[in-house]
Amino acid sequence: MNWKTVLFVTAPGEGDADLKTAIALCDSSGAHLSVLVIAIAAPPPIGEYAAVVSEAWNEERQLDMKALSERVAQVSSILGASQVSHDVTSTYCELALADNEVGTHARYADLLLVGAGLTDERRVRTSVLEGGLFRSPAPVLLAPSDTPVRLDPKxxxxxxxxxxxxxxxxxxxxxxxxxxxxxxxxxxxxxxxxxxxxxxxxxxxxxxxxxxxxxxxxxxxxxxxxxxxxxxxxxxxxxxxxxxxxxxxxxxxxxxxxxxxxxxxxxxxxxxxxxxxxx
CATH class of the missing domain: 3.40.50.620 (HUPs)
Incomplete structure (x- = not known):
């Protein structure tokens, strides 16, 4: 299969099983693995109590960005121990912009791999699917859990x-x-x-x-x-x-x-x- 770049999206709090599936897929096909680590920003407080909760909101955003940084480090460490060609980028964005972020990255990939472990907490999974399917020309490959994914189906x-x-x-x-x-x-x-x-x-x-x-x-x-x-x-x-x-x-x-x-x-x-x- 003439797919040379595979995009894989993960988020803070996710496990590593799907990432290892992506690595195995690229290793077997000789493709480059591009990993996007995405975190959805907490919505800003509005209304008459906004001033009261703004400090808590700022603290939540700081925790989000810390978790994002830690996930990037985890992913980079796992990829560094593999033999596949790879790159890692990250984004911290509002929910309304998440599908655009994924779509923009997917435009430069031949395939978007979505793992079974990607949850819909804060609508991450939905944003990834919408961005891949409707904001890029790349097809989406849904990977099941506990099943190897290869690009040579019989x-x-x-x-x-x-x-x-x-x-x-x-x-x-x-x-x-x-x-x-x-x-x-x-x-x-x-x-x-x-x-x-x-x-x-x-x-x-x-x-x-x-x-x-x-x-x-x-x-x-x-x-x-x-x-x-x-x-x-x-x-x-x-x-x-x-x-x-x-x-x-x-x-x-x-x-x-x-x-x-x-x-x-x-x-x-x-x-x-x-x-x-x-x-």
Missing amino acids: VVVLAWNSSLEASRAARHAIDLLKAAEEVHVTLVDPEASESANGEEPGADIATFLARHGINVTVDRLSSGQRPVATVLKHHAADIAADLIVMGAYGHSRLREWIFSGVTKEILKEPPAVPVLIAH
Whole structure:
């Protein structure tokens, strides 16, 4: 896979398991690891009691910056003991600017790796996902816990619904799909339509991929009234998939990105295999 720079985001208070996953990924692929350590600033006090609590607020900010500095030192120490090419930067920013910070860094990376241990305390995880998916062109790789992440999957599920987002995801992953032994184009409750899926849902994307020399199987699944995300997770487990590739769907309400149902469920409860998501 021609991904030369991997961005990984961590925060104060996080463990090191995800960082070690990122190091292993870059070590196995020869990629450079760029680490962003981010801390969300406490909002400033407002209202009639602002003057009273401002001292406590200042103390909280000092503690935040101390924790950020300590996390940077921890990360730098772990990276220094590894053999991977790396750099470490940090930022202390307001919540409203956090997704922009992540997006800016992700614009100079081929891939944003999000570990399972990144929590949503102070909305860190949400900011990372929103910044990566909607403020940069880089795809996002969700890493499950306790599962090695490599860029050479043998069996891949490509979630397909003929959308622009799904098409972009397939193109981001085209080298992975070429190298895989099996690629399962998976449609849930597909409907034949001239404007979207065509007369034979999945046939068009299967033909496109086959012309790239990819071994493609089209799986048309019935949801049985289950959530689409659940169907995709179960199917990936049933065929022993190493990776799920899918598009991210969302819309903007003023500055806040709202994820659609399938994307939201996958992000909230990722499956036991890595998920590559592109918008």
